[in-house]
Amino acid sequence: MPRILVIEDEERTAREIVDALKAEGYAVDLRADGPAGLAAARGGHYDAITLDRLLPGLDGLTLLADLRREGVTTPVLVVSALDGVDDKVRGLRAGGDDYLTKPFALAELVARVMALARRRADKPAGTLLQAGPLVMDLMNRRATRGARDLDLTPREFRLLEYFVRNAEQTLTRSMLYQAVWEYSFDPGTNVIDVHIGRLRRKVDWDNEDPMIRTVRGGGWRLHAPD
Known part of the structure; x- marks a missing residue:
């Protein structure tokens, strides 16, 4: 029950x-x-x-x-x-x-x-998602880029999961609000920009090839190199 x-x-x-x-x-x-x-x-x-x-x-x-x-x-x-x-x-x-x-x-x-x-x-248990060097263990709530663990908040983890599931696709602000925040409207704040900025600093660290990229006028996409 x-x-x-x-x-x-x-x-x-x-x-x-x-x-x-x-x-x-x-x-x-x-x-x-x-x-x-x-x-x-x-x-x-x-x-x-x-x-x-x-x-x-x-x-x-x-x-x-x-x-x-x-x-x-x-x-x-x-x-x-x-x-x-x-x-x-x-x-x-x-x-x-x-x-x-x-x-x-x-x-x-x-x-x-x-x-x-x-x-x-x-939610599927024990599912592993991968996009290039990014690997997400959904059951254990763990994300890594190569050998490096990513220390993510629950919201950042959910946001990254959506990016990984839709790697190489342009994700618009509206899509992110609905899929990650479950808004049916745009609240007119910079909440997405703030979270993506924080996520970028954790995923694209130091001199690593940037994976989270801005699509001018369109949104963002996760680049997943082979």
Whole structure:
């Protein structure tokens, strides 16, 4: 049975979310503050997490950033009353996989959680991807270029995986937003440029032949030499 962790301090909202998810057949655990939520999420045993942004004891985005730094890749739906574009971008940049603003329809929340849990279940285990000297071990979350390990954040790993899967193809800004950030819109920020800049510094190190290349007016592509 799929397991969902709900981290929500507002009692009525928490009860409604838990009941709606249980009605769909999920096993649901509830934590009502930041520290308890972080402790439960650290094990990585859940198929998805719903995370309130404003929590007692530990802010939701701080909790999320801590999880991602520790390598926990469980999909997270950030739930917040803050509905500005900047607020959504901060939630996603902290490591969120989706963002839902309050008030929300329970049916929409359940559908989003189901999509996140299904995506996690559909990920192939033990898959190795390679493009030229780049090798990615998806199960162990490890990436190397030649003999050099790449120290990637979860978002950088996901971005590089998309590049490797589409090596030598031009990837537009819109494609990256949809595939890596799962936006259906352009938030009008430089979040992609920032992440690609950081990824380049890790992949194309020192005097190595650059692999991540800018396509003028079009986007970016991963050059995979033989």
